[in-house]
Amino acid sequence: MRREDDFQERRKHIANLTDEELYNRFWELTAQVVDPLLELGRKNTTPSVERAVLLRMGISSLDTQKIVEGCMDRGLMAHGTGHVVYKLSKEKSISIREAGEMLAQGKCWDEAAALFK
Numbered sequence: 001m002r003r004e005d006d007f008q009e010r011r012k013h014i015a016n017l018t019d020e021e022l023y024n025r026f027w028e029l030t031a032q033v034v035d036p037l038l039e040l041g042r043k044n045t046t047p048s049v050e051r052a053v054l055l056r057m058g059i060s061s062l063d064t065q066k067i068v069e070g071c072m073d074r075g076l077m078a079h080g081t082g083h084v085v086y087k088l089s090k091e092k093s094i095s096i097r098e099a100g101e102m103l104a105q106g107k108c109w110d111e112a113a114a115l116f117k
Helices: 019-044 047-056 061-073 081-092 096-104 109-114
Strands: none
Touching (some): 061 081, 061 096, 081 096, 081 109
16 A cells, blocks of 8 residues: 655645744644643652652662652652652752662752752
């Protein structure tokens, strides 16, 4: 079966855009796809899901529960526990594992929470 080539017809609405306009259009469309997924995740996450995310980030299973509880206590669950650990690691220029260990030990929670204000 041969597909009819309709590329020129389908691209008419973007044919006159500059590279910068195409770039911006790409990210606008990407946001339209991703934003509802992020919102769904914010509204429907669970401690179990958040622990699974942390495990996949290389955080020890013993530390995941402490981090999830810390996020719940501070109202950070909507941001995602993995995001909290990631942002703290970037802020302090340390590894994700080190950031997770610090949070599990009860350290840097105020600093982590401030990253989401």
